[in-house]
Amino acid sequence: MRDTNRQFRLAKRPEGKPDRETFELAETDVPEPGPGEALVRTRYLSVDPYMRDRMSAGESYADPWDVGDPLRGGAVGEVVDSSGAEFEGGDIVVGNLEWADYTTAPGTELTAVDPDLAPISTALGVLGMPGRTAYFGVREVAEPKPGDTFVVTGAAGAVGSVAGQIAKLSGARVVGFAGSDEKVSFLEDDLGFDAGINYKATDDYRAALDEAAPDGVDAYFDNVGGPITDAVFTKLNVDARVAVCGQISLYNATERPTGPRKLPGLISTRARVEGFLVRDFAPRFGQATKRLGEWVASGEIEYRETITEGLENAPDAFLGLFEGENIGKQLVKVSDPDE
Amino acid sequence: MRDTNRQFRLAKRPEGKPDRETFELAETDVPEPGPGEALVRTRYLSVDPYMRDRMSAGESYADPWDVGDPLRGGAVGEVVDSSGAEFEGGDIVVGNLEWADYTTAPGTELTAVDPDLAPISTALGVLGMPGRTAYFGVREVAEPKPGDTFVVTGAAGAVGSVAGQIAKLSGARVVGFAGSDEKVSFLEDDLGFDAGINYKATDDYRAALDEAAPDGVDAYFDNVGGPITDAVFTKLNVDARVAVCGQISLYNATERPTGPRKLPGLISTRARVEGFLVRDFAPRFGQATKRLGEWVASGEIEYRETITEGLENAPDAFLGLFEGENIGKQLVKVSDPDE
Numbered sequence: 001m002r003d004t005n006r007q008f009r010l011a012k013r014p015e016g017k018p019d020r021e022t023f024e025l026a027e028t029d030v031p032e033p034g035p036g037e038a039l040v041r042t043r044y045l046s047v048d049p050y051m052r053d054r055m056s057a058g059e060s061y062a063d064p065w066d067v068g069d070p071l072r073g074g075a076v077g078e079v080v081d082s083s084g085a086e087f088e089g090g091d092i093v094v095g096n097l098e099w100a101d102y103t104t105a106p107g108t109e110l111t112a113v114d115p116d117l118a119p120i121s122t123a124l125g126v127l128g129m130p131g132r133t134a135y136f137g138v139r140e141v142a143e144p145k146p147g148d149t150f151v152v153t154g155a156a157g158a159v160g161s162v163a164g165q166i167a168k169l170s171g172a173r174v175v176g177f178a179g180s181d182e183k184v185s186f187l188e189d190d191l192g193f194d195a196g197i198n199y200k201a202t203d204d205y206r207a208a209l210d211e212a213a214p215d216g217v218d219a220y221f222d223n224v225g226g227p228i229t230d231a232v233f234t235k236l237n238v239d240a241r242v243a244v245c246g247q248i249s250l251y252n253a254t255e256r257p258t259g260p261r262k263l264p265g266l267i268s269t270r271a272r273v274e275g276f277l278v279r280d281f282a283p284r285f286g287q288a289t290k291r292l293g294e295w296v297a298s299g300e301i302e303y304r305e306t307i308t309e310g311l312e313n314a315p316d317a318f319l320g321l322f323e324g325e326n327i328g329k330q331l332v333k334v335s336d337p338d339e
Numbered sequence: 340m341r342d343t344n345r346q347f348r349l350a351k352r353p354e355g356k357p358d359r360e361t362f363e364l365a366e367t368d369v370p371e372p373g374p375g376e377a378l379v380r381t382r383y384l385s386v387d388p389y390m391r392d393r394m395s396a397g398e399s400y401a402d403p404w405d406v407g408d409p410l411r412g413g414a415v416g417e418v419v420d421s422s423g424a425e426f427e428g429g430d431i432v433v434g435n436l437e438w439a440d441y442t443t444a445p446g447t448e449l450t451a452v453d454p455d456l457a458p459i460s461t462a463l464g465v466l467g468m469p470g471r472t473a474y475f476g477v478r479e480v481a482e483p484k485p486g487d488t489f490v491v492t493g494a495a496g497a498v499g500s501v502a503g504q505i506a507k508l509s510g511a512r513v514v515g516f517a518g519s520d521e522k523v524s525f526l527e528d529d530l531g532f533d534a535g536i537n538y539k540a541t542d543d544y545r546a547a548l549d550e551a552a553p554d555g556v557d558a559y560f561d562n563v564g565g566p567i568t569d570a571v572f573t574k575l576n577v578d579a580r581v582a583v584c585g586q587i588s589l590y591n592a593t594e595r596p597t598g599p600r601k602l603p604g605l606i607s608t609r610a611r612v613e614g615f616l617v618r619d620f621a622p623r624f625g626q627a628t629k630r631l632g633e634w635v636a637s638g639e640i641e642y643r644e645t646i647t648e649g650l651e652n653a654p655d656a657f658l659g660l661f662e663g664e665n666i667g668k669q670l671v672k673v674s675d676p677d678e
Contacts, residue, residue, distance in 0.1 A: 061606065061607035222602065225600065225602050225603065226600075229602065244602050244605045244606055245606070246606070247600075247602055247603045247606070250600065250603055256599055256600075257599070257600040257603075258597050258598060258599055258600060259597060259598075259600045260595055260596070260597055261564065261565075261586075261589060261595075261596040261597060261598045262601070263561065263564050263568065263583050263586055263612070263614070264564065264586045264589055264596075265614075266583045266612065266613070266614030267400065267583055267584070267585070267586070267614040267615070267616065268400035268614070268616070269614060270613070270614050270615055270616060270619065271613070271614055272611060272612070272613040273602070273605065273611070273612040273613070274605070274609070274610070274611040274612070275602075275604075275605030275606040275607070275608060275609050275610055276606070276609055277606065277607070277609060280609065
C-alpha cells in the first residue's frame with residue numbers, strides 16, 4: 001500500500017487534440033473516507049472517448065470538468081476502508097472514480113464485482129459500460145435481423161467488437177471498419193465477422209463497401225462518423241436503421257465539421273437515424289450484464305483488452321484512443337492485489 | 340371539346356435549375372382509349388417538387404423520365420369516353436395523368452372523385468396526396484404531443500400548411516418557416532400557427548427560433564432542408580423526432596450539397612431522424628382522406644390553392660415552386676366543365 005496518493009487533474013482545456021499538457025499529475029495525501037464512504041484503491045482505470053467531451057466547456061451530455069478538477073471515469077478497485085459503506089475490506093467494486101491511486105466514494109455509488117465470475121477488468125469492458133452500450137445499441141436501435149447486413153465502425157474497439165458479435169448472433173452479415181490489418185484479422189479470425197475493412201489502407205470506402213456489403217446496408221452502428229459514415233449512408237437500404245453511438249473522428253475538431261448532406265438520401269430509403277445513450281437503459285443493466293456474462297462464459301462473445309501499465313501512463317492510454325492504438329477495451333492497470 | 344391534344348414532354352434533362360427549355364409542348368391527335376381504358380379530359384393538373392427528381396437520370400424513389408417522354412403527375416379530369424372502364428362519361432376521376440389536355444388511362448388506375456363532397460381540385464391538395472403526406476408524416480413520424488413544439492418548413496405550401504394544422508390539433512405549439520410576410524400572415528392569421536418566420540427576412544434562423552420556439556423543438560417536419568434545417572437541428576430537444584418529407588432547397592443543386600455534420604448532435608438528444616414516403620401508407624389512404632375531409636368540412640383545417648390558368652403555363656407553375664411563388668397547393672387549371 002502506498003502512503004501518498006497520485007491524482008490526475010485537468011491542467012487546461014485542450015484546443016483540438018489533447019496532449020500531455022492537458023493533464024497534471026498531483027501528489028496528495030491518501031484521502032479519508034467520510035461517513036457512508038469507502039476508500040477504494042484503484043486496480044484498473046477505463047479511458048473512454050466520451051471523456052474528451054468533458055474536457056471542453058461546451059454543452060454536452062457529460063458535464064464539463066473545470067480546470068483543476070480531478071479527472072474521473074469508470075474504474076475497478078479494492079475497498080481498503082469502509083467507514084459506513086456496506087462493503088468490507090478486500091471487496092472488489094466498480095464505480096465512477098478519480099484517475100488516482102485512491103478515491104473515496106459513497107458506498108451507494110459503488111457496485112460489487114464478483115471476481116469469480118470473470119476477470120475483474122471485464123467490469124470496465126465487455127461486462128461493463130462498453131458491453132452494455134453495444135447490447136442496447138444493437139438490440140434496441142440498430143436492430144439487425146437474420147439476413148441483414150450490419151456495419152460497425154470502430155469495430156475492433158471496446159464497443160464495436162461486442163456490437164458486431166451481438167449482430168452476428170442475430171443472424172446478420174457483419175462488416176467492420178478498423179484501422180489496421182492486425183485489427184481486421186482480429187475481426188475476421190477471432191470474432192467471426194464476415195468482413196473487415198482497413199480504412200487506413202483505402203480512401204475509397206464506398207468501393208470497399210461494394211465488395212464487403214454487396215447487398216447494401218440494413219443496420220449501421222456508428223462509433224466514428226466522418227467520411228466512413230458518409231460512404232455507409234450512400235449504401236443504406238430501404239428501411240435501414242442507423243444507431244449513432246459515438247463520433248470519435250469529430251471530437252477533436254476545432255472548427256464545426258461539415259460533410260455531405262444526408263437528409264435527401266433518407267427519403268427514398270425511409271431510413272431511421274437515431275442517437276442513443278446507454279444510461280437511458282439503466283433499469284435493464286442487470287439483464288444486459290447477465291446475458292453478456294453468459295455469452296462470454298459460453299465463448300459466443302470473445303473480448304480483448306489492451307492494458308497500459310501504471311497510473312502515470314493514463315494520459316497516453318487516453319490519447320491513444322484517438323490514434324486507434326488499442327484493440328478491444330483500453331485499460332490502465334494501476335495496482336496489483338499483492339502490492 | 341378540343342379536336343387536337345397538347346402534351347408536354349421532357350425536352351432535355353435540366354442541369355441544376357430547370358427552365359422553359361426543359362419543356363416541349365407537342366401537338367398530337369386526341370388519343371383513343373383501348374380496352375379497359377378511359378379517355379380523360381384534364382381539368383386540374385398538380386405540379387409537385389418531387390417531379391424535379393424524375394427529370395434527372397440519377398437514382399431516386401421516382402423513376403426517371405426519358406427525354407421525349409410525356410410529363411406525368413397527379414391530375415383531376417372528366418371521363419369523356421370509357422370503352423371498358425367502369426366509369427361513365429362525365430365522371431370526375433383522379434389519377435396519374437400526362438401534362439396534356441387528354442390522357443388515356445386504365446380504369447384500374449383512376450379513382451372516382453365525389454364533386455359534392457368538396458371542390459374537385461382538393462383531390463390534388465388537402466384531400467389528395469399532399470394532405471395525406473402531411474397526415475401520415477405528422478401522426479406516424481413526427482408525432483407531436485400536447486405541449487410539444489412542432490416546426491415545419493415550407494409551411495405555407497400544400498403539405499406544410501396541412502401538417503402544421505394537424506400538429507396544432509394534436510396540442511402542439513406550431514412554428515412555420517415560409518418565404519414572405521404574406522405567407523407568415525396566412526400561417527398566423529388564417530391557419531392558427533403560433534408563430535411564422537419569414538426566412539427571407541433574416542439569415543439568423545437560430546435567433547428566429549430562439550424567439551419563436553423558446554422551449555426548443557420536439558418535432559420537426561422538414562420539406563426544405565439546407566441552412567434552415569441546420570438551425571432547427573441545433574434546437575432539438577431530448578427525444579426529438581424529425582420527419583424528412585422533402586428537401587426542396589437541394590433538388591436543383593449541381594454539386595453534392597454539404598453542410599454542418601448533424602450526427603454528433605443526435606447523441607445527447609437521442610433524436611430520431613426518419614425519412615418517409617406517403618405511398619408506404621397506401622393501405623390507409625381511405626382512412627386519411629376521410630379524416631381530412633371531416634376536418635375540412637368542420638373548418639378545423641383550412642386550405643388554400645394557387646391556380647395558374649392554362650395548360651401552356653404548367654412549366655411556369657412548376658418552376659414557381661422553387662421560387663416559393665405559391666401559397667397552399669399549386670395547381671394548373673386546364674379546362675372548364677362547360678368548355
